[in-house]
Amino acid sequence: MKFVDEAIIKVEAGDGGNGCVSFRREKFIPKGGPDGGDGGDGGSVYLLGDEGLNTLVDFRHSRQYRAQRGQDGMGRQCTGRKGSDLHIKVPVGTRVRDLDSDEIIGEVLADGQALLVAAGGQHGIGNVHFKSSTNRAPRQSTSGTPGDRRQLHLELMLLADVGLLGMPNAGKSSLINKVSSARPKVADYPFTTLYPNLGVVRLDERRSFVLADIPGLVAGAAEGAGLGIQFLKHLSRTRLLLHLVDLAPMDEHDPADDARQVLEELEKFGADLCDRERWLVLNKSDLLDDEAWQARLRHLTQAIGWQGPLYSISAITGAGLEPLLRDLMARLEAIWLAERRQPEDPDAPWDPLA
Known part of the structure; x- marks a missing residue:
């Protein structure tokens, strides 16, 4: 539907x-x-x-x-x-x-x-x-x-704690499929995701968060190209963004170009979304040996000047997912705690790690 x-x-x-x-x-x-x-x-x-x-x-x-x-x-x-x-x-x-x-x-x-x-x-x-x-x-x-x-x-606008963004075939649907009970369509061609998917990621009986997967972005999405413009606004209610990048693309193009393109679309869409806390997640680590992976990782981070949180995963095998989900849960719990404290003193500066 x-x-x-x-x-x-x-x-x-x-x-x-x-x-x-x-x-x-x-x-x-x-x-x-x-x-x-x-x-x-x-x-x-x-x-x-x-x-x-x-x-x-x-x-x-x-x-x-x-x-x-x-x-x-x-x-x-x-x-x-x-x-x-x-x-x-x-x-x-x-x-x-x-x-x-x-x-x-x-x-x-x-x-x-x-x-x-x-x-x-x-x-x-x-x-x-x-x-x-x-x-x-x-x-x-x-x-x-x-x-x-x-x-x-x-x-x-969907209500989720964490939003996934990235180019088509970056592995967003595979990731939400692996870590939650959501079952979005997964295939080896672009734009398999045609509408947002929500999945509940549960670490244990009392700790969980909601993850949102939106259709992949393409160049010009903020002006109406592709499917992303219809759904970028869903990310505006998320507390944190996971930026997925395919570090082993099938056509061997530079993954740094994909990362820069997504950042450009976020900037065009609005400063609020562009300034949202964002973690970089490099996917498909199972397709490269460790030496080649580290070389591409260094090239990507230098090309886009990345200094934020960085994770290497394989959404298919599950490699690297445990530390990513554990750190996400800890970060969200800190944000939720700050949100509960904030109304007590509206004039106090907001510290999400307080």
């Missing part, structure tokens, strides 16, 4: 019910006075986070949503029934933007979280509220106000 990460829908909240003009009419009470009741409030529209969903594909066929209108007021000071709210289920990680104002309404970041996207109209009031000593038979009432009507742009 093709991954769908954007959708445009129209939502309409319910209008408020109108107030009622009515007079009490009972036998032997010829001048009972006004008794028109208020209308009911209109129903609102909410987006509801559902961790069981992972795409926006349902919104391809159903694009209009309308909450219930409030009931009009009635005689005997009876208030109209409030319109039922409408809850639309969306995947966790959905960002909502108003197309007309270009305003970011909010994000749904947790299972069960309800985000108000269209408020229902207010009820009108009946003529019972207008009676006074000088106006004993009021014929005034107010109409309910209309509910909000909006065109919404929904954008899904």
